[in-house]
Amino acid sequence: MESYVSMYRTMCLIRHYEDRMAEIYTEGKSPLFSIAAGPVPGEMHLAAGQEPVAVGVIAHLRPDDAVTAPHRPHHFAIAKGVDLRRMTAEIFGRSTGLSHGKGGHMHLFDPSVHFSCSGIVGAGFPPAVGAALAFQRQGRGGVAVAFAGEGAANQGTFHESLNLAALWKAPVIFVIEDNHYAISVPKAQSTAIADNSDRARSYGIPGVSLAGNDVLAISEAAAEAIARAREGNGPTLLEIETTRFYGHFQGDAEAYLGADEKAQWRQNDPIIRFRDYLLAHHLLSAEDDAAIQAEVTTVVEDAITYARQSPEPLPADSLTDVFAEV
Amino acid sequence: MPTTTARKLTMARAISEAIGQEMARDPRVLIWGEDVGVYGGIFGATQGLYQQFGGDRVMDTPISESAFIGAAIGASAEGLRPVVELMFVDFFGVAMDQIYNHLAKNHYMSGGSVRHPVVLMTAIGGGYSDAAQHSQTLYSLFAHVPGLKVVVPSNAYDAKGLMVSAIRDDNPVMYFFHKGLLGLGWMPSDDWAEVHVPEESYHIPFGQAHVVGDGRDLSIITIGAMVPKAMKARELLQHEGIAVEVVDLRTLVPLDRNTLVDTVKKTHRALIVDEDYRSFGMSGEIAAILAEEALDYLEAPIRRLALPDIPIPYSRVLEHAAIPSVNAIMQAAHAMVE
Ligand SMILES: Cc1ncc(C[n+]2csc(CCOP(=O)(O)OP(=O)(O)O)c2C)c(N)n1
Ligand SMILES: [Mg+2]
Numbered sequence: 001m002e003s004y005v006s007m008y009r010t011m012c013l014i015r016h017y018e019d020r021m022a023e024i025y026t027e028g029k030s031p032l033f034s035i036a037a038g039p040v041p042g043e044m045h046l047a048a049g050q051e052p053v054a055v056g057v058i059a060h061l062r063p064d065d066a067v068t069a070p071h072r073p074h075h076f077a078i079a080k081g082v083d084l085r086r087m088t089a090e091i092f093g094r095s096t097g098l099s100h101g102k103g104g105h106m107h108l109f110d111p112s113v114h115f116s117c118s119g120i121v122g123a124g125f126p127p128a129v130g131a132a133l134a135f136q137r138q139g140r141g142g143v144a145v146a147f148a149g150e151g152a153a154n155q156g157t158f159h160e161s162l163n164l165a166a167l168w169k170a171p172v173i174f175v176i177e178d179n180h181y182a183i184s185v186p187k188a189q190s191t192a193i194a195d196n197s198d199r200a201r202s203y204g205i206p207g208v209s210l211a212g213n214d215v216l217a218i219s220e221a222a223a224e225a226i227a228r229a230r231e232g233n234g235p236t237l238l239e240i241e242t243t244r245f246y247g248h249f250q251g252d253a254e255a256y257l258g259a260d261e262k263a264q265w266r267q268n269d270p271i272i273r274f275r276d277y278l279l280a281h282h283l284l285s286a287e288d289d290a291a292i293q294a295e296v297t298t299v300v301e302d303a304i305t306y307a308r309q310s311p312e313p314l315p316a317d318s319l320t321d322v323f324a325e326v
Numbered sequence: 327m328p329t330t331t332a333r334k335l336t337m338a339r340a341i342s343e344a345i346g347q348e349m350a351r352d353p354r355v356l357i358w359g360e361d362v363g364v365y366g367g368i369f370g371a372t373q374g375l376y377q378q379f380g381g382d383r384v385m386d387t388p389i390s391e392s393a394f395i396g397a398a399i400g401a402s403a404e405g406l407r408p409v410v411e412l413m414f415v416d417f418f419g420v421a422m423d424q425i426y427n428h429l430a431k432n433h434y435m436s437g438g439s440v441r442h443p444v445v446l447m448t449a450i451g452g453g454y455s456d457a458a459q460h461s462q463t464l465y466s467l468f469a470h471v472p473g474l475k476v477v478v479p480s481n482a483y484d485a486k487g488l489m490v491s492a493i494r495d496d497n498p499v500m501y502f503f504h505k506g507l508l509g510l511g512w513m514p515s516d517d518w519a520e521v522h523v524p525e526e527s528y529h530i531p532f533g534q535a536h537v538v539g540d541g542r543d544l545s546i547i548t549i550g551a552m553v554p555k556a557m558k559a560r561e562l563l564q565h566e567g568i569a570v571e572v573v574d575l576r577t578l579v580p581l582d583r584n585t586l587v588d589t590v591k592k593t594h595r596a597l598i599v600d601e602d603y604r605s606f607g608m609s610g611e612i613a614a615i616l617a618e619e620a621l622d623y624l625e626a627p628i629r630r631l632a633l634p635d636i637p638i639p640y641s642r643v644l645e646h647a648a649i650p651s652v653n654a655i656m657q658a659a660h661a662m663v664e
Contacts, residue, residue: 031511031512033512034511034514035454035456035512036453036455036513036514036642041454042454042456042457042640090640093455093640093644094641099640101639101640101641101643101644102458102637102640102641102644103458103640104457104640104641105640106459106460107457107459107640118459119459120420122420151388154388154389155389155390157420182360182388182389183360183365183368184361184363184364184386185361190389191388251512255364255365256364312641312642312643313641313644314643316647317644318634318639318647322635322636322637
């Protein structure tokens with residue numbers, strides 16, 4: 001497992017990355033959120049505020065464990081160790097990107113760390129079950145984790161995958177990231193019960209709900225679920241409450257939010273809370289913190305510079321990669 | 327198109343106006359889908375409807391597409407006339423069984439005794455770097471399945487009249503609006519689509535293609551967002567003395583075969599422009615119809631310009647190379663009239 005300080009650093013790295021992406025996304029866009037313009041076109045779903053989910057769970061994974069992530073993927077990708085330069089180049093659509101510009105921000109693939117994501121809600125559950133099956137057959141003690149939003153827990157793939165995984169005793173963890181909204185629709189208006197973790201009972205697997213967006217509580221619950229899966233005892237469902245600091249996508253006017261809902265989320269910043277905890281327990285000094293902030297800034301700027309300086313793909317490249325060459 | 331009073335509407339507004347007027351006229355019409363309520367639809371196609379008709383007739387759904395699209399089957403069989411929105415056509419995969427094995431087939435399998443007056447509406451199209459899962463058009467996929475009508479408006483006037491016909495039709499209708507025609511501030515949009523739309527209700531019958539520009543040298547047969555592109559190419563070619571006829575199909579099912587044959591009788595050359603995948607789709611179907619019914623009038627091989635058979639790439643450079651452009655249309659036209 002990662003040390004607390006290392007987890008804190010990863011959370012800071014994610015936050016800094018997302019804040020910079022929010023800035024860069026508006027570059028070259030007039031009107032401000034014109035989706036096709038600028039160095040980073042297309043949709044942009046940022047995960048600032050949701051760092052504890054990614055970091056608390058992935059802290060217990062090995063590089064050869066698999067993660068499937070949803071349309072809001074950066075925090076999971078960074079925590080899983082996806083190469084930040086190549087990921088950023090992909091988001092900039094450059095030839096040096098993970099997919100040479102073919103995928104973009106919602107379609108990041110890095111097989112070297114067993115990471116993938118999808119823009120289709122609920123699409124990540126079945127592949128995670130399949131990855132877990134592969135690990136089972138290969139006997140390598142690997143686990144797969146499927147991350148998705150609370151909105152995705154109403155998708156058929158969620159329920160089918162839980163049943164299949166339970167049946168197969170597959171080493172897979174389903175993590176529902178409850179950030180209260182699926183675009184404009186609040187959880188209470190989309191979900192017939194309060195806690196998705198209760199749904200685990202229908203499939204005879206453990207289900208745990210975690211409130212508070214607290215990385216240490218998440219880490220503890222994840223450690224248990226992952227150990228259980230590694231030991232061959234099958235899947236677990238975790239539902240983790242968290243908060244979305246930006247809109248559903250960049251440009252979302254968020255007219256559907258309550259008056260000070262966003263302000264409350266931001267005031268209860270999980271990174272600040274974790275920093276204060278580490279400071280209070282003398283696990284981190286103010287100087288350490290400053291050094292971490294400086295270091296993650298450098299790492300993020302390096303990735304952005306790398307992306308900006310990378311060449312665009314060639315038009316003819318659009319025709320390659322449809323099929324694997326034999 | 328009547329152009330008496332100039333009340334220009336964006337296509338998004340025209341669609342929501344059509345639905346609103348039909349809801350006011352017929353209490354059996356209601357709408358559901360993701361973010362269609364307070365949000366007004368991600369693409370604004372249900373703007374104002376929640377405020378006007380309330381939550382019992384304008385319903386936000388969970389992200390459970392198999393269930394809420396399938397629900398339209400039972401609801402329509404029992405007397406409602408649902409309009410169901412699912413944001414992007416790319417997402418329909420998760421609900422396809424309800425659509426292609428049930429919604430489309432029940433009328434036939436029941437020997438005509440069961441009807442499904444359902445409109446499924448969704449956004450199509452690329453050109454703004456939304457990559458392979460958010461940029462497809464896929465209308466050919468639905469047109470391939472017997473039992474589904476397929477509507478693809480190119481401008482606000484048609485959008486309203488075709489939506490009214492879709493809602494009044496007793497069959498399932500797939501209604502595809504192109505993101506690049508809607509007139510959204512945050513999405514590149516073709517001004518061509520923002521035209522005069524009468525306030526009073528009107529309908530445009532299905533199966534009537536529209537010759538949006540006439541000419542004698544070459545016919546461009548197309549649909550949706552490729553119509554304004556073809557019109558731009560037509561204008562540029564006019565300066566070179568090439569007179570292009572542009573046919574906007576408006577609906578794929580039913581398809582107006584007569585207009586296809588008539589235009590080729592007149593110009594003797596056909597270029598089919600399609601934003602959907604090239605193989606096994608609209609462009610191939612139209613080429614086949616022309617070969618079957620108008621071969622004698624053709625003076626040059628039929629040409630088609632479509633998305634090559636690749637998933638739509640994210641990077642701007644790659645995507646622009648893939649989706650047919652005004653330039654590509656010009657080049658294809660040049661090659662044909664030489
Ligand atoms: C199958 C499918 N339906 C709908 C969408 C459109 N969509 C994208 S994200 C989203 C909301 C997802 O909410 P949630 O799962 O809670 O994740 P969050 O965005 O809150 O992280 C929706 C409806 C989609 N991408 N795929
Ligand atoms: Mg959510």
